[in-house]
Amino acid sequence: CTMSTLLSFCGLKLPSKLLHRVSIPSLNQCYGACTPQNFSDYDSIKQDFRPAVPEHFNFATDILDVWTEREKNGSQLSNPALWWVTGEGEEIRWSFEELGFHSRKVANVLSGACDLQRGDRVMLILPRIPEWWLVNVACIRTGTVLIPGTSQLTAKDIKHRLETSKARCIITSDSLAPLVDSVSSDCLKAKVLVSQGSREGWLNFGELVRLSGSDGHVKVCTLQHCVSVLYFTEALYLPPENKVWVDGEMTTVVFVDRYWLDLTPTDVMWNNSDTGWAKSAWSSVFAPWIQGSCVFVHHMLRFDCKTVLETLAKFPITTFCSAPTVYRMLVQEDLTRYQFKSLQHCVSAGEPINPEVMETWRLHTGLDIYEGYGQTETVLICGSFKGMKIKQGSMGKPSAVYDVQIIDEDCNILPPGKEGDIALSCKPRRPHFLFSGYTDDPMKTAATLRGDFYLTGDRGIVDEDGYFWFVGRSDDVILSAGYHIGPFEVESALIEHPTVAESAVVSSPDPIRGEVVKAFVVLTDAYTSQDPEKLVAELQEHVKKVTAPYKYPRKIEFVEKLPKTISGKIRRTELRSQEWGKR
Known part of the structure; x- marks a missing residue:
């Protein structure tokens, strides 16, 4: 300039x-x-x-x-x-x-x-x-x-x-x-x-x-x-x-x-x-x-x-x-x-x-x-701006720098009231304010795009007045008190403990943090019975030492087995739905 x-x-x-x-x-x-x-x-x-x-x-x-x-x-x-x-x-x-x-x-x-x-x-x-x-x-x-x-x-x-x-x-x-x-x-x-x-x-x-x-x-x-x-x-x-x-x-x-x-x-x-x-x-x-x-x-x-x-x-x-x-x-x-x-x-x-x-x-x-509402990759996407009517629970209307839409899996723009993926229009011109991609990871960058849209990874609804409403994450990442926590890292930390055979980590509702990390834990055969509350505290302290302390599971539930797909992948979606009462 x-x-x-x-x-x-x-x-x-x-x-x-x-x-x-x-x-x-x-x-x-x-x-x-x-x-x-x-x-x-x-x-x-x-x-x-x-x-x-x-x-x-x-x-x-x-x-x-x-x-x-x-x-x-x-x-x-x-x-x-x-x-x-x-x-x-x-x-x-x-x-x-x-x-x-x-x-x-x-x-x-x-x-x-x-x-x-x-x-x-x-x-x-x-x-x-x-x-x-x-x-x-x-x-x-x-x-x-x-x-x-x-x-x-x-x-x-x-x-x-x-x-x-x-x-x-x-x-x-x-x-x-x-x-x-x-x-x-x-x-x-x-x-x-x-x-x-x-x-x-x-x-x-x-x-x-x-x-x-x-x-x-x-x-x-x-x-x-x-x-x-x-x-x-x-x-x-x-x-x-x-x-x-x-x-x-x-x-x-x-x-x-x-x-x-x-x-x-x-x-x-x-x-x-x-x-x-x-x-x-x-x-x-x-x-x-x-x-x-x-x-x-x-x-x-x-x-x-x-x-x-x-x-x-x-x-x-x-x-x-x-x-x-x-x-x-x-x-x-x-x-x-x-x-x-x-x-x-x-x-x-x-x-x-x-x-x-x-x-x-x-x-x-x-x-x-x-x-x-925004991301590191986008800055502000939607907001309740000064002078605008506030609808409590809504994340407001789109910022002027983005064309924000709710779309389905085929990139069709959904009408008001229909839940879909929160997406930003990228064509015919990519917004100046949107990141260009993840460094040295073209596959992950490509995964953020669907047709003419950038996918935020969130689900939402827009109402008749143009206000957007957050529904939840469309992936497994947990958003707790502003921290994004990947489940795999917590699961990897848990499995290092000798009593843990397997675990699945999902989000769970919390009145203070919005959502917190919850771990469903399958214990090993070698596990000898002890006070469950004592074991929960022991596992929590273990995770704090292995990874960043804010990632530890604030809730732990012991189960006999985890729900899985035919190929053996853990069905975190099922556990998450169970936690949020969406079965």
Whole structure:
């Protein structure tokens, strides 16, 4: 983008996100000023949305640095760019200028001490600390490819990601450094430790930044098809050990920020998703900062309802984004004890949210929860947008960037009220915002397409008013509290236990998490009778040690045999239907 185009952006409302080989609408094609938008005229807004695609774009230099210039020119940005707090009262507030200063020094570290070139891959596994945001921006500045990961990864997970991605650098904390050392890849050029201490074989992040000298950094020219971020995702059609990684780049999704998050430079946004998930990039980096909004972060290593409510009451947070699981837990607290004087807008994504939760939240806060539905591969597909009538239980109407349909197995578009596959039209023109495919896995990529449509892997219904309703997953992947969990990995962990002969893992309804992992377990002949509850706890702890802790089965049922097909495949569908009462 040219500088004149970027300067014209400064008064515009514009979101952005890292995703998978998609395109960037031209900044001067965005509509409206940075003020809250009304979505009451859905049809005309959707019809008029026509973003263009520039050849070059770099989020750090073309967006963040422009906000820095506005600060220097006296524009009234009343809030910091990043506002980080801890439960112990520690705070860090960075303006856009300070964010730019620190991120350029980190960019010099990546290019200098770490000897990384444009296109090299950087694995980043950190909790919610300021360094996570600095590395995000620094990778964009240098053209290196970011690979975020959750701090709950096991040694096995880290090894798989390093070997698959061929990462040249890993940046993590002292808590995970021992796991990295136990599985280190030959591809790694540098291991960087974000810690006050030191570790043999590791570079110290703080020391490198202090020694980096000038904050000057040469701008990297980024083409629209340059890879910017890679996300590992649970396999929908393959066993979890064949997890795939997806390639991505910058994209600007004007519709999301303008009509769903509804952000302006006066807003303070708190999105509490894990730093390893794509939602953190979407709502904790790109969407707020492209609007000049403040990104609010609470360190909070362990989720605590009272901490969340106290934070919403204490700080001037205007926009709150969280998974339905969090809202389900919050409404079980005594909300009458808190006053949210600044809170204006609440959104939810990651899984369907219960109408009862929405009503309870509205009753006690006076605020609706605006639901959003999307994927790492797509960003937002449907949503309840500001100004639109909310139908509790519905995921709203399609984003302007997609033609969303409910189709049958023959790609026929189904009428309202008929259940089918939720699909996105890909022909005659593939949407700019849709990922191009799973890296090095053409078969899995092909499996996402049916005729002229991209399959989301979900089932749904559209009503007469054009609102979409989620029915469930069309595959075996379990969506629990925003985490996608493949059954095969849990089954593989269970079978390692000496008492387990066979198991089948499916989703099971849960009032808090929406759905949880349930394991049907067949015990070995060698099993000696013991207290069933004790064995359940033993198996749960075993799974936590073998794989990421959040994947353990919260429910276990012992059975004599599992339902199978003639060819011997486990019929998880039958067990899942049994759990959800659909027999």
